[in-house]
Amino acid sequence: MLSIKYIRENPEVVQAAISNKGEKGDVHEILRLDKKIRQLIHDVEAKKAEKNRTNSQIVEANRNSQDADQLIKKMKKLSAEIKMGDSDLTQSRHQLNELLIWVPNIPHESVPVGVDESTNVEVRMRGEAPTFDFEIKTHLDLGTSLHLFDFERAAKISGSGFPLFTGKGAKLERGLINFMLDYHVQRGYKEVYTPFMTLPAANEATGQLPKLKEDMYFVERDNLYLIPTAEVPVTNIHRGEILSEDELPIHYVAFSPCFRREAGSYGKETRGLLRVHQFNKVELVKFVKPETSYQELERLTRDAESILKELGLHYRVVALSTGELSFAAAKCYDLEVWAPGENRWLEVSSCSNYESFQARRANIRYRRKDGKLEFVHTLNGSALATPRLTIALLETYQTDEGSVMIPEILQPYVGETVLK
């Protein structure tokens, strides 16, 4: 959420961001309510001050055994007026909040302007697309023939879109997760293991709600959402807290399964592991001081992509343009890995700086050395999501025999040099 002060002072910037991101949001109505609320605060607080004075007079009268009937009458009247004013105020604040929660974050000045992926900017690329002197298979063919996963049986259990990994496929999945966790812990991230179901308030804090409600699994009976990313529980670790300047920056790494309804995305895009309702992911989350957040974004992106580098995969880093930027992000790099069998780039990570947008919703602040309170900046990025990483690994390291070589760094984690 943006600060009302910022909107008040930069209405045209906010309106432009709403348009660029294709969001709804009514700046005029927001400003009207804001004005009304500030007037109400002024009026009601004046009455409350009068009430507090009158109460003191009653105490004084009682102490001197004087008649306080007139004063009590006055208190009654004031109390009734205050009650009405407070009620109006609460309602107006609620209305304003309902509008503010739909206003997206403002893109950083370095974000390329444009409406779709055609205006994204490739920042850097590593390696080259592997070439093969035999007819290559897709990950689905490889995984099926090597018995790494079994989508037909998985559908019996949960319907389509829920992977079932078997044997060495399961071992590969577990190995990837452990490799990535160990790797980031070594680089100074603190490992956390979180709840996988979260309260509505936690999802509003990170910006998943209200916009992405349709994409979330929800357990109505207990009023809990299944997490679509570890970003939600990890960011909420510090919800409502005031951190000290000394403990910043905070770097977390978390493994979690992720649950996404992926409403309305059926078709061949969902073949195999391309787009699934449940997948595993290692996530990096940072809480930092505002002045360092863009530096931290670069480092976070480097940390995430180093997994691809270590695994020897061909990938590129793409800076999203304003139209592609998610609701809560001010700037975002996507990591895309090359999948030879699919013959295209696959997104395996989004590394975003939310600036104070999430911190304001989640009320996460820190106290500067000079005593002033300020919102932290939050960042996060996948490092990485396993399904598309697995696709790239299988398709990149396949052999003419239909087996798959395991990159050396991963071998201790999988306990194999080759899947055959």
Add this chain to the structure above:
RNA sequence: GGAGGUGUAGCAUAAUUGGUAAUGCACCGGUCUUGAAAACCGGCGUCCUCACGGACUUGGGGGUUCGAGUCCCUCCACCUCCGCCA
């Protein structure tokens, strides 16, 4: 799931029959000192306001009352015991 208890600032502890949150420690700044400690002074929960000031704050929400930390209802968290389950 059942019964009982607890919840006050970073921590720890107060608040007659309801009268509007007191104190200690820790922390920050200042005075003093060669420096530090001690002592003393100030700050030490949030919001509005250019400011002066003012308002709010006892786990959350609601109610009674002119007035609620205090009385009532409700939800939450934690503790103790019982039951159930892996």
